[in-house]
Amino acid sequence: MSAAALSGCETVAPAGATGISVDAHGRPVIVFALCNDHVDGATIYRDRTNGDPLGQDSVSVREWDAAAPVTPATATSAELNTAAPSRSWRSVGGEEPLRPGLRYVAYGWTRDNTWYTGHVEFALDHLSALKPGQVLTQTYVEATDDYVDTVQSYVQFASEACA
Template sequence: MRRWVGIWGAAAACCAGLTSCTVPPGGVVGVTVDAQGAAVIVVQMCEGHIDGATLYRDDETLGKWEVSSPVTGFSQFTLDSGGNGWAVVGELEGRDPEQQYTIYGWSTDNSWSANHLDFSDRDLSGLKPGTVLVPEREQEGHRSESLEDFKTKTCEDWT
C-alpha cells in the first residue's frame, strides 16, 4: 500500500511540475508587410507583457529581438531590422521562401508569452499592407484580418 501511495505521490509531483513550467500566453503575434513588402511583426498583448521575440525553425533560432520597454499593448517591428524600441540581438539568419518559420513573444522572467505564428515567405507574398496574418484560434494554421481588427478586437476574444 505504501508503495502505491509513493508512486501516486511521485506521479502527482511530476504532473504538477510539468504544468507549472508552461508560460501562459497573454497576447498574440502576427505578421504583415509594409509598402515595400518587408515583413513587419505585430504584437497585441491582452494581459501581462513580453520583452522579446524569437524566430525559429526546427528548434534552430534564426533571429532574436529584444524591446527596450516591456510590451503591454500593441507594438510592431520590422523583421529585418527591428525598430520602434525593438533591436535585433545577434545575427539574423536568411530565410528560405519555401520553409515554414515560427515566431513567438516571450518575457525574460517566463511569466508571459505571446501565442506563436507559423508562416512562410510565400504566405507573406499574398499579404497587403494593413492585412495581418494571425494564428487560428484553437487549431493549427493561420488566417488574415485587418490591422485595425488585430489592434482592437484581439483582446475582446481573449479568455
Template sequence: MSLLQGVLMRIRYAAAACAGLALLASSTGCTVPEAGSTGITVTADGQPVGVLMVCHHHIDAAVLYTGDGGDESEDVGSWSRAQPAGGFVTWPLRTGGAGWSVDRQPPATLERQRTYVLYGATEDNSWSTTDVSFTLAHLAALTPGRVRYFAGEVPGADDDGYLTASTEDFRADACEDD
C-alpha cells in the same frame, strides 16, 4: 476480512492513487501562460513586420525560429525591448525599431521551402504570446494592413487555424478570450 487484509487493501489503493498522480504529473509539461497574440504582416516593399497584441502583463522579447519547435528547430532571429511592450506593437524584423532592438539578426533572405515561427516572450520566461507560423508564400500573399495570425477553428481560417485579416480584426480577436 481480517485487519491485515484491510491494511493491505488500503496500501494497494494508496499505491495505485500515487502511481496515477505520478503519471498525471509526468504527462503535463510546463507551459508559459499567454499574454497575447503574435501576427505577421509586411511593408509596402514586402519586408516582414512582427505584430503583437499584448492583452495583459508584458512582453519584452521576441524570437523567430525555423521548424516545428522540435529537434530540427533553430533560432534565427531575436529582439528585445528596454521597456516592456503592452497593447498593440509592430516592428520590422530586419531592422527592429519602435522600441525593439535586434539581438540576433534574422537571415537577409528567408528560405523558400522553410517554415518560420515568431512569438513574443519575456526574458524571465513568465509570459509569451501565441505564435504565428509562416513561409515565403504566406508573406507574398500579405499586403500592408493584413495580418496572419493563429485564430483556431473559426470561419476563414486555414487547416492549421491561421487566419489572414485586417489589423483591426487582429487587434479585436487577439484578446477575445482574455
C-alpha cells in the same frame, strides 16, 4: 508550440497573440495583440533542416529585445520590422536570412519566462499576398481539428486575440 510551456515548476502564461504583416516593400513585420501584462522580446525560429546540427528540433533564426516592455497600451505601435527594426528593438545574437520554402514561427516572450504571446507560423512565399495593415494568423477549426491561415486587419486581430 503548446499553449503552455514549463519553466522549472512554473507555467508560462499567455499574454496575447502574435501575427505577421508586411511593410510597403513586402518584408515581414511581427505584430502583437497584448491582452494583459507585457512581453520583452521576440523570436523567429524554424524546423531543423538536413544541414543543421543533429539534436535540434528547431533553430532560432532571429531574436530581438524590446527597448521597453510591450504592453497592451503600446502593442499597436510596437511592430517589429524584421528587415529594418526601429530603435524600439535591438537584435540579439546572429541573424540567419529568412529563405523561401521554409516555415517559420514567431512569438513574443518575457525575460523571466512568465508570459508569452501565442505564435504565428508563416513562409515567405505566402506573405506576397499580404498588404501592409493586414495580419496573418492561424485560426483553429474544430470540425477539421486543424489550423488554417487567416488574414484580417490589425483591429480585428487585436480584438479577436483578446476576446
